[in-house]
Amino acid sequence: MKSEDNKAVPKVHYIEITDAHEGQRLDNFLMKMLKGVPKSRIYRIIRKGEVRINKGRCDAKRKLILGDLVRIPPIRVAEEKELISAPAYLTSCLKRDVIFEDNAILVINKPSGFAVHGGSGISTGVIEALRELRPESHFLELVHRLDRDTSGCLIFAKKRSALRTLHEYFRGDGVKKSYLALLDGRWEKKKLIVDQPLLKNVSQGGQRMVKISSSGKPSKTLFKQLALYQGATLVEASPYTGRTHQIRVHAAWLGHAIIGDERYGKTEINKAFKRRGYKRLFLHAHKLQFAHPVSGEILRLTAPLPDELQALLDKEQSLKILETEPKRSEDF
Structure with a gap:
């Protein structure tokens, strides 16, 4: 017929x-x-x-x-839209930067500058590119999200049962996360927990923002100083909650916004770093710890700093270096 x-x-x-x-x-x-x-x-x-x-x-x-x-039953399905190929650089990263993979999960070192999924004017995100790269995969879903400009550990599920389990982990306290961030200025404290509620989607000059507000959701981040530089501080940020832009807003609340943060940072400082050739947000999802959704084995995964972030640190004149690898008991 x-x-x-x-x-x-x-x-x-x-x-x-x-x-x-x-x-x-x-x-x-x-x-x-x-x-x-x-x-x-x-x-x-x-x-x-x-x-x-x-x-x-x-x-x-x-x-x-x-x-x-x-x-x-017989039913007409709309023709698939013409495939929009993923950028070559993104495809190269997805092939190269696999941190962990088995038959249940995949963890990659996500590059900065790419949204985790398409939408809102973005034709291809990381998940679409990954599916294009692996057409044989019957199931491949994002477990969580990272901001477009944030790099680092990103988990995908290759089984629905694994996805359900990992979602339960993220809803509770089953996943421990650690980020590296470079803050503007010298933050002299060794350690501090920022416990400030965050309110999402506050319009400011036509831009959707997150701000600290008593009417917001409870949000908590632990900041640890790792190294002091001439005009910046390297910190480890461990979020206890998973709010949108949480680390970025809490860092700005400290009075030391993340270098390269165009939304919550200081324009003049970001411009100064751009003149030196640095153009991205210095926020990197460095470590993850969670139980494997199938075997229950404890996984401790690390995403190395991207070259451009390491290069920036190498250029800075270090004034004081603290313990860059916290003891295992303090780490997670």
Whole structure:
């Protein structure tokens, strides 16, 4: 049978559920399988019994089980949009900068300057580039996010069961995170916990900002001084909560914003560093510790500083170097 535009109408087909989709709701599964089909139509074919699981009628909220056989009726799926290839530099980084990988998870050293996913005018993010690079992967999802200009440890799940477990870790205290940041000026304290609530999406001059506010969400970050330089301080920042721009806003609250922070930093200081050839945010997701979602083994993963960040530190005249590798018990 042919349609008016002379393209074949799809036939009934059956999909056996693997661990890539185990635990997913039927409606969400169909939306992913039938991209371009309106949600209203997907719910209608479920309601009318055209979609069946193991030959029986089913509810949209029904969670899929390993081995389920899902019947999908003939339905026209919108043609895929022309693929927009990922930038060559991003692709090169994704191939080269793998920190850890097995059959359940993948951890990369994300480069600065790339959003973790597309949207809001961004055609290709890290996850889209990774899927393009690995077309054979049946399941590949972001576990958490990093700001566009932040580099470092970024986790992906290769199984839905691993994704669920890792999401539980992030909602609780199952993941310990450590960032390296270069603050403007000399921050003389050795250690300080900033416990200041953050309010998201406050408009300032047409730009969405995060600010410290009593009406915001509880937010806590531990800052440790690692090294003092002529006009900057290298710190380790360990967030106890995971709010948007948390480390950046808390650093600015200290009176020592992160070098290269165009949103919360000091314009004149950022310009001075740009004149020296430095153009990015000095914030790097350095270390992660969590239990492997399948084996339970404790993973301690480290993302080396990118060359441009290390080069900046090497150029600075060090006045005082403290312990750059905290003891394991203090580290995590």
